[in-house]
Amino acid sequence: MNVQRTLDSQVLVVGGGLVGLTTALVLRHHGVDVTLVEKRATTSPQPKARRFHVRSLEIFRALGLASTVREAARDLAEHDHMATGRTLAEAQQLPLWRPSGPDGDPVEPSPELPCLVAQDVLEPVLRQAAEDAGVRVRFQTELTSFAQDADGVLAELDDRRTGRNDQLRAAFVVAADGARSPVRAALGIGRSGRGAVGGPNVNVYFHADLSDVVRGREFNLCQLEHPDAPGALASVDGRFRWVFMAGGAEVERDWPALLRTALGVPAPDLDVRSVLPWQPEMLIADRYSDGRVHLVGDAAHVMPPFAALGANTGIDDAHNLGWKIAAVLSGVAEPALLDSYDAERRPAGWFAADQSSRRSGVTTTPDPTLADPFVLAAGGFQYPAGAFAGGPDEGGEIEPITEFAPAGRVATRIPHRWLTPGLSTLDLAGPGWALAVADEPQRWAAGGIPVHRLDADFLPPGEGLLIRPDDVIAWRGTDPTAPAEVCAKLLAGG
Ligand SMILES: Cc1cc2nc3c(=O)[nH]c(=O)nc-3n(C[C@H](O)[C@H](O)[C@H](O)COP(=O)(O)OP(=O)(O)OC[C@H]3O[C@@H](n4cnc5c(N)ncnc54)[C@H](O)[C@@H]3O)c2cc1C
Missing domain, CATH: 3.40.30.120 (Glutaredoxin)
Structure with a gap:
């Protein structure tokens, strides 16, 4: 390998998705010197997660970013409702669920409100915030291998912008490298859990100006029951950008025709941007830490989207880990403090993934052991x-x-x-x-x-x-x- 430079950083964050960017921001907030590498050229092109619970907003508040995130979320500010109908044209909003206290009184559980913002909108905001905060953010740069010893981790980086291979030495590595996590694989960390939960799905991301159709009955998610085109329609910006989620594994279908059936309107400008098959899964890493390397986000846990906990749980991982790494680096804490990251966050990951799996909609019997939705949303674990x-x-x-x-x-x-x-x-x-x-x-x-x-x-x-x-x-x-x-x-x- 043609190594041209050796760099130093206190922490190397691998992965510039939502959780990697949040981890870098938390670490910077605690004064840590951070380099983040992301192999892609851009942040996520897919809307993916859209619901950010109050606990995530509290963490963004702590980072001084809550109002910036809320500003980015303005398109979906009035889209809290669920809706249902045979087609979109016939759909009606459902009443909003509101949390209540033990006496039935509404409680104010948080200084923040939840928000809906598509991941492809939020990630550029976090990337900018990370750069502004002094994180060395290097997209088009892939971690290709790493080795750790008693003093630190030596990482090999392939920088596709410069064509150079760099070595970076860091005291700690945080792997936010997603569900397939090459870092987790290299460490030989297995995963446990239920595996597949329910059947396969296809997400069809499309553009169509539906603002006139939805005006006055805006929604977050609309369940569509047309027998020829059943599925759920998610608002990405509430006007032009939508994701239709259909059951089944078939990717090659006449999606424009099927979508028009589900919508119940001609939608002449409808344009399918991507068709992604996905399988809901519950899998939790058997260890969240290995020496100086720690897993966060989807690298540590994947879960079905039914309680919208995937990204939110990752944001909580970052918040838990960040102050501990900072305390060890500053000499205030012993490295043994970091053992508590796995002790705390792995059970939290199991809890979130288990609760998400049990909300898969597969059973219709009410389950009295399910957590109150606000326990999930407000970090009540x-x-x-x-x-x-x-x-x-x-x-x-x-x-x-x-x-x-x-x-x-x-x-x-x-x-x-x-x-x-x-x-x-x-x-x-x-x-x-x-x-x-x-x-x-x-x-x-x-x-x-x-x-x-x-x-x-x-x-x-x-x-x-x-x-x-x-x-x-x-x-x-x-x-x-x-x-x-x-x-x-x-x-x-x-
Ligand atoms: C359709 C869908 C809907 C969802 N809805 C919700 C929701 O409503 N609420 C919710 O909380 N969650 C939701 N999720 C889950 C959420 O999107 C994920 O939990 C979240 O993206 C995880 O973020 P991450 O940063 O851990 O991983 P990722 O977003 O997967 O990011 C990992 C990054 O690491 C990079 N990478 C990998 N290997 C390397 C390497 N060697 N070097 C450099 N970079 C590397 C990848 O390129 C990638 O950008 C949804 C997911 C999907 C697919």
Whole structure:
């Protein structure tokens, strides 16, 4: 190999999809020097994921990007409804589902609203943000091999823009290289899970000006039941860009004719852009970490799209991993802290993938063990074990999943409450740690961790909550000297 340059970076992110770009942004937010390589020349040409749950928006909020993402999402701002009909021309909107609290009152679960934005719109926004934040973003550059030793990872890169082969030495590699993940394969990491869930599908991405047809009954997803052309129509921009999802594996069909049947209108400008076969699958990597290499996003987990959790779970992986890598690189934490990435995020991946699989629509019997949709959307999963003290593994209180009832339990995301207009409990931590206390801050010897007075229903007098940089509660109790000790122990990997 003709190696022309050797470069250094603290972290190499492999893959410039949604999750790789988010990982790079999280790492930069924590001051880490990052290089991202993406073998393609452009971001995703396919709309793919469109629904971003409140937890993802909270993470974009932490990165200072929530309003930028929302601006990118403006085309689908009024498209929350589901719809159904024999054809699009006959379709009706269904009422909106709204979350409610234990007493039936609507709850405000997050400082952010969910949003609909197609992945091919969001990825360029994240790419620009990553470049602006100082990530070295190198598209048309492929990781061809890598080797790790005690001090770091040596990566071989094929840069197709320059025709050069570079070597890059990094302390850590984050593999965001998608479902087929060459990095995962090179590490010999297998996957477990249900495998295929339901039958094959075909996604037909097309352009047609349907703005007059949908005006006044805008939708996110419209179930079409015409016997000759059943399927679901997804709004990509709500006017010109659409994805029709049909069951079956047949790719070669007269799609324009079939689409016109499903639409129930002539659509003279209809133009099919791509036809992609896909198979819903549930597969989770057997390890998320191998030495200095960590898997995130689809490299770590693939799941059916029924709860729209694939990309959202990957964004959460990035948020969990980013602060830990940064803490190790800065010397604040021992490398053992990174063991908690697999301990926390692999069960979270299983949970999301299992819940998605069980929403496949294959069964019609209501399943009382399914998680409340808001538990899925607001990151309500409680880590069973990891970088916290007094969690479920130590007899701590268990967060329910069949109702959305966050109560500030250890190993869960801190519940949202407004502190002042525009300032949420979720804004207290990140990029550093925070301590929220229900009494006088002076009583707490927090060892440099900022202490905030919090009057909230879930925090009784005398108690404090230690909050990690990723909003996860690491400890809860009344001992004013405990938070500093717990934080030091967790950073030491204890
Ligand atoms: C039709 C469809 C609908 C979906 N809807 C939703 C939804 O509503 N909500 C949701 O949350 N999720 C949804 N998903 C899932 C979502 O699209 C994926 O979870 C998401 O794209 C995963 O992002 P990623 O960055 O992990 O992987 P990818 O987007 O696959 O990106 C991986 C990148 O790595 C690059 N790469 C691979 N190997 C190398 C290498 N050696 N060197 C350099 N680069 C490399 C690839 O070129 C690719 O760009 C949907 C998916 C599909 C297909």
